[in-house]
Amino acid sequence: MKEKFSKEQIEEMLANSTEEIIEDNCDVVDEFGNTHNVDTIINQAENDVKKKYPKVNFRWSEFEIARAKKIAKELGLPYQTYIKSLLKQGMDKDEKRLKQM
Numbered sequence: 001m002k003e004k005f006s007k008e009q010i011e012e013m014l015a016n017s018t019e020e021i022i023e024d025n026c027d028v029v030d031e032f033g034n035t036h037n038v039d040t041i042i043n044q045a046e047n048d049v050k051k052k053y054p055k056v057n058f059r060w061s062e063f064e065i066a067r068a069k070k071i072a073k074e075l076g077l078p079y080q081t082y083i084k085s086l087l088k089q090g091m092d093k094d095e096k097r098l099k100q101m
Contacts, residue, residue, distance in 0.1 A: 005044050
């Protein structure tokens with residue numbers, strides 16, 4: 001059975017832990033002698049991070065997606081990262097322009 005930790009419990013473990021012993025079986029023993037599975041803690045933290053980033057969906061033509069993928073590949077980026085960077089640049093530019101009005 002996998003252990004579930006709340007964000008507060010993870011933060012408390014990190015705050016209270018000054019020295020850890022990592023055993024071969026991926027368990028961490030804190031200074032109080034409590035054993036915690038590293039994989040479980042990492043999975044819990046990853047799930048907490050995913051909850052902070054909601055998914056966004058929008059419709060786009062196949063041509064534009066193919067175009068973005070081609071450009072991203074030439075730049076050495078994943079295409080979704082490329083698209084997000086373009087959106088962020090556009091928003092930054094618009095915010096700056098709106099502040100000057």
